[in-house]
Amino acid sequence: MEQKARVLIDCEDQKGLVYKISKVFFEKNLNIENNREFVDSDSGKFFMRSVVSGQFCSKKLREELIEVLPQHANLQVIEPNRKKIVIFVTKEAHALGDILIRYDDGELDVDIEAVISNHDTLRELVRRFDIPFIHIPTEGLSREEHEEVVVEQLDKLEFDYIVLAKYMRILNSSFVAKFPKKIINIHHSFLPAFVGANPYKQAYERGVKIIGATAHFVTDELDEGPIIAQDTINVNHRFDWKDMQNAGKDVEKVVLSRALKIVLNDRIFVNGNKTIVF
Amino acid sequence: MEQKARVLIDCEDQKGLVYKISKVFFEKNLNIENNREFVDSDSGKFFMRSVVSGQFCSKKLREELIEVLPQHANLQVIEPNRKKIVIFVTKEAHALGDILIRYDDGELDVDIEAVISNHDTLRELVRRFDIPFIHIPTEGLSREEHEEVVVEQLDKLEFDYIVLAKYMRILNSSFVAKFPKKIINIHHSFLPAFVGANPYKQAYERGVKIIGATAHFVTDELDEGPIIAQDTINVNHRFDWKDMQNAGKDVEKVVLSRALKIVLNDRIFVNGNKTIVF
Amino acid sequence: MEQKARVLIDCEDQKGLVYKISKVFFEKNLNIENNREFVDSDSGKFFMRSVVSGQFCSKKLREELIEVLPQHANLQVIEPNRKKIVIFVTKEAHALGDILIRYDDGELDVDIEAVISNHDTLRELVRRFDIPFIHIPTEGLSREEHEEVVVEQLDKLEFDYIVLAKYMRILNSSFVAKFPKKIINIHHSFLPAFVGANPYKQAYERGVKIIGATAHFVTDELDEGPIIAQDTINVNHRFDWKDMQNAGKDVEKVVLSRALKIVLNDRIFVNGNKTIVF
């Protein structure tokens, strides 16, 4: 029976890696449907993503590949699957709404396990798509306590990624540490410009002629995680910061969905604080 | 005899300004060839740029306009003229070269009085276009002393604007204070990201997916002056910082020339730390 | 009581028009919140859009303006209102879904009276937003007969614009003639490239490096109506036509919504086969 796998390799660079890896594929009689490699000369690391098809046992393929790879290589053999996400939101509908439409349309190969929010605003929108909406208010709770409640809810769910679709709260280190490379955020500026709160106001006050959005993995440092996707649009003096905010919504939602597709299709490597997107 | 003038007004907003101004134009039998207004509701300021044609005396037009404008209004009545610039460079040819070609082609309505450089690298290129090249080495001179020599040279020249076409030295406050709103710089990043030295290296290290360039007026604070024009291009993990630098050259030169045209055509107002570009 | 109106003027150009119009505003003690003018030197036509506020009677304002305008001037004095639209779709969800989310979020100042489709595919999505879905199958009907049924349905509705959100049928002249400047279409190419059916396939076969989308008013000639908004994105040899189609969805929906906002805010003039967008 014909199968397919995404093979992701991330290891120390060495002469002959492409040869050794493609030899394994060839000897197992696999088709290479897609193949991308990259050597980061700074870190001396080799990255490769192959989509292979044929008749094979994933476990065996893994073993044979590990044998030809350098020590400490990271190897993933992923059978294309429907991933599961949990979405965090606050009050803004556009980024969530965009994901919901794509999900409903089958454009995003994903199951949305739940939408979690610190506000009740978006309950109705989520209900329209028959997805559980979990409202976890912050009133009377410290940041730590609130996150504990969130984690309790997450513990009941199965998911691959947490998507912050305009979740307007900063996550604690302890929370972030639980989900390394598993939290995707959309920040409403072309980072590293305008880190932190209200970037459109900052942008307006600086008088910039372009605004943008950045999707990135969340790390311990605010808005400093590895960037997955970015885009910008032009603005001018006629835009006050509310206009910038409105115009920015379209970039935010498109950039977040672009990032989501990259992640869901296993097309990304994290390389230090950078990413490689194939 | 048919004349033309650019009328630039910048004053406190008031009801009836458009009416009062256009009344002056109408009663003097002027054609309005182009008209743009903007009210900045934050500062309560009114900005207007009109291109008028007809038979008129600029001085009289000025007087009649002043009469209908609020106190402290800034009014310029400019007869379109060929402006004069001095270009400062260091070693990179692309931004200077782009200006030289546009100048040679008559695309930029400008006279280049001289090119001043702290290095001798670009002498030959400037010579090709029969423009004076003034090499002012920095060896053995403090920043202040070097700028004194530069000012000595500038004193011999007549010019409207100084264009920093990749001049890789920071100018002292005292120098900048001499030429308010008269120095145009191209910074090789989408400001406010990557202020200061080697923005491409900073961009590379941050792992951004877009890079850009910003043309701005130089003020006392490094890379903080009012932005005239900005643009960005996409990069990816295959770009090391040298590749970013090379790819960035095209944005830098195009953005600088775009800014230069805006300034030379009197299409810009400085509004605090922002600009209005008509 | 403070009121607001959008004043749209479209007439033969004449000396003094800005003066005469702003005089009316001034004498009625109106604030000009926003003002844009344009003279098309080709056609010798003058276009002006002002947003005015104050205490006034729209009818009287109209009369006084007409008095100062040239003969045959088109004048609209529009009190900002919530417009009504009917959306036509076929099977694709992305453009419709984008409008629904914006509508649900209050971003689009509009009432959606109904969604009409030649297929039943999107019934469920429309139902989620509690909007009437009218399925008008084409089976057994000629184009004329089908449109007659559509018109019957439209006759029961009140609406300002028809939005073709990927309606994959060509409309007859007789239908189009009923709704001049009232039908907005999104075409999935940067017109005038790739008119007609399957532009992504055409684009793929031509080997282009950019694809795009165009929102335009529908006229009698296929894909030849006045363009409201356009945008493009980059593609490369890795995109087959299905990939182009998928990538194109984001441009289509963003361009259509941008056009819709322009139209709903009365920010557009049709000038022959061109548009002026203020």
Add this chain to the structure above:
Amino acid sequence: MEQKARVLIDCEDQKGLVYKISKVFFEKNLNIENNREFVDSDSGKFFMRSVVSGQFCSKKLREELIEVLPQHANLQVIEPNRKKIVIFVTKEAHALGDILIRYDDGELDVDIEAVISNHDTLRELVRRFDIPFIHIPTEGLSREEHEEVVVEQLDKLEFDYIVLAKYMRILNSSFVAKFPKKIINIHHSFLPAFVGANPYKQAYERGVKIIGATAHFVTDELDEGPIIAQDTINVNHRFDWKDMQNAGKDVEKVVLSRALKIVLNDRIFVNGNKTIVF
């Protein structure tokens, strides 16, 4: 002694090609500095570009590769070299000027053998850079006769590519046939929109909101050759066709130089009427 080569392979797709090719590299102890592959599933063709370094004999490397490739494979083993070009121009300076500046700056790894023009307009600009300028007037000559004179001149020169930097004449089939995949043109529209003469006028008349430029290989059919690079910029109703033409210059020159770099670095395959750019 360390050498470098660009290996370009273009053949029927087969299982094991990457393995067989990388085996040759591995056994010759070569480093793969850069590697890109693509399979065009439409045509069933495999494309690969590798940059290899090490100690090797190009002829032998060629032979060993040919042995493992399918019949009729196209194989190029290119030692990076400085290519030679001849530039054709008419009267416009911007595209030529941009190439001259990049050439003078060492940014383009190229020798410009001559500039050939049907007008004398750009003689002075070319002279500034000490490059032969050959004026071949068309007066009194049929298209065929003019091209004969051009070919006579070309016969005296050695060159790899002809670059049409706004050469405003259509080339005959017989001329084009002499230089297959060797003539690069910049067309001033986003092809396939606005084929032929005066695309800016066509764009203006159609009322488009974007304009663009296309660099392509010249084939027998006007503006129909394989596209190398394209880009677009936004315009609006304020642009008459002269403004579009001026704004378009920046896109034209940047797109042409981008295409030129792709070609000079052997980063392109022609695949039917499409291109693959690595």
